Every structure is written in C-alpha cells, then in structure tokens.
Amino acid sequence: MTTSSQWDRYAGLTPAGRQGPPPPFSWTIHPGHGPGVELLGVGPGADVLELGCGKGDRLAAVAALGARAVGVDISPMQVAAADRRWGPAVEVHQADAVHYLHHTTDLYDAVYSAYGAHWFTDPKVLLPAICRRLRPGGVLVLAHLTPGTQFEAHGPTAARVPSETVPRWEGEAYQWANLLEGCGFSAPSASEIVPPRDSTGCTVVLRAWADGGG
Numbered sequence: 235m236t237t238s239s240q241w242d243r244y245a246g247l248t249p250a251g252r253q254g255p256p257p258p259f260s261w262t263i264h265p266g267h268g269p270g271v272e273l274l275g276v277g278p279g280a281d282v283l284e285l286g287c288g289k290g291d292r293l294a295a296v297a298a299l300g301a302r303a304v305g306v307d308i309s310p311m312q313v314a315a316a317d318r319r320w321g322p323a324v325e326v327h328q329a330d331a332v333h334y335l336h337h338t339t340d341l342y343d344a345v346y347s348a349y350g351a352h353w354f355t356d357p358k359v360l361l362p363a364i365c366r367r368l369r370p371g372g373v374l375v376l377a378h379l380t381p382g383t384q385f386e387a388h389g390p391t392a393a394r395v396p397s398e399t400v401p402r403w404e405g406e407a408y409q410w411a412n413l414l415e416g417c418g419f420s421a422p423s424a425s426e427i428v429p430p431r432d433s434t435g436c437t438v439v440l441r442a443w444a445d446g447g448g
C-alpha cells in the first residue's frame with residue numbers, strides 16, 4: 235500500500251489554488267478532450283463517488299450537474315486543496331479508498347476513478363469493495379493510460395510517482411474486463427481515447443455495471 239506522505243509529495247507538484255469555474259470534465263489529462271461526464275449517466279440528486287479525486291476538478295463538474303459529489307483521496311494535501319477549491323459544493327474525505335468503502339454505509343449511483351486510486355490498489359481487493367457500495371444498476375467508470383506509457387516502469391506493476399516507486403496495476407482492457415466480471419460487475423466495455431494533436435498517451439476508459447445494469 236502506498237502512503238499518504240508519498241502522495242503528498244505528488245500533490246505538491248501542482249498548485250493547490252484555483253479561481254473560476256471548474257475545467258470541462260475529461261477522462262483524459264486534457265480538459266474537455268473526448269467524452270465527458272455523460273459517461274456516468276447521472277443527473278440531479280444522484281450520489282457519485284470519485285476514488286483518488288486529487289484536487290477535485292472532476293468532482294466540481296459532477297456537482298455542477300446537481301449530483302452529490304463525494305471524493306476520497308489518501309493525500310491530506312490533495313483533500314485540503316479540493317476542499318479549498320470546491321467546498322462546500324463537493325464533499326471530500328482523506329482515506330485510503332478500500333478503507334473508505336469498507337467503512338461507509340452510503341450507496342452510490344456511480345463510482346469513478348480517473349488515473350486515481352484504482353490504478354494504485356490491488357483490483358481484486360478494490361473492485362469487490364466498490365461493487366458492494368453501488369446501487370443495483372449503478373455504474374463504475376475507470377480511466378487510465380494504456381499500459382507502459384508515461385511513467386518509467388519497474389516491472390509490470392510499478393510506476394514512479396514522482397520520485398519513488400509505488401505499485402501500479404497495469405493491464406490490457408480485456409484483463410480489466412475479466413477482473414470486473416470476476417468481481418461482480420456485468421457488461422464491461424472499454425474504449426480508447428487518442429490524445430489531442432501534439433500530445434502523447436492514449437487513455438483507456440472502462441465501464442461496467444453492478445447487478446442489472448449495462
């Protein structure tokens with residue numbers, strides 16, 4: 235498991251403050267590029283959870299839909315920044331994602347992670363914990379770079395973030411789909427978003443549903 239201090243060092247790489255409206259939601263690292271928040275299929279009154287929310291920019295776009303936007307991040311610095319930027323429109327908790335999911339009694343209509351906790355947590359532990367907190371028909375959306383891009387790899391499950399190695403769960407889309415089905419999700423699908431011109435790194439977006447969705 236990674237530590238909150240490792241992720242605080244990562245948090246320090248980007249400014250905490252922000253003024254103005256939230257940037258357009260994107261599943262990539264390029265605001266407004268590719269499909270957006272509509273992949274969550276939620277509207278006013280929905281309960282939505284982001285795992286590894288960072289500074290909360292995507293959550294703010296979810297809150298703008300009228301949904302309850304809840305974020306969890308292991309880094310106290312990220313949570314403080316998210317709260318400062320977007321509170322009280324968004325609700326953020328400092329916790330390990332699995333710990334939060336095991337202890338909350340809340341149920342969600344949608345759970346998502348964009349380059350977030352799912353990439354750095356054993357999916358065989360995390361995915362069943364997510365499934366238990368989704369309402370029937372609720373959706374899970376996961377986004378990350380295609381395997382082997384951006385970070386210097388130190389084996390199949392490692393990445394440097396930013397100056398030390400933390401575990402990262404790589405996998406082809408079909409491997410994630412198999413994992414999702416094995417952990418109680420149905421109808422997994424994957425799509426690839428190519429980067430804008432002059433940028434690198436393809437994003438894979440995985441979607442799957444808890445009981446009866448899809």
Ligand SMILES: C[S@@+](CC[C@H](N)C(=O)[O-])C[C@H]1O[C@@H](n2cnc3c(N)ncnc32)[C@H](O)[C@@H]1O
Binds near residue numbers: 241306312348349355
């Ligand atoms: C690569 S950053 C991405 C942040 C944000 N989603 C974004 O796209 O800007 C990964 C985030 O996941 C958080 N994180 C890593 N492991 C976590 C865990 N086990 N539980 C909760 N958050 C975690 C980190 O603190 C960090 O904010």
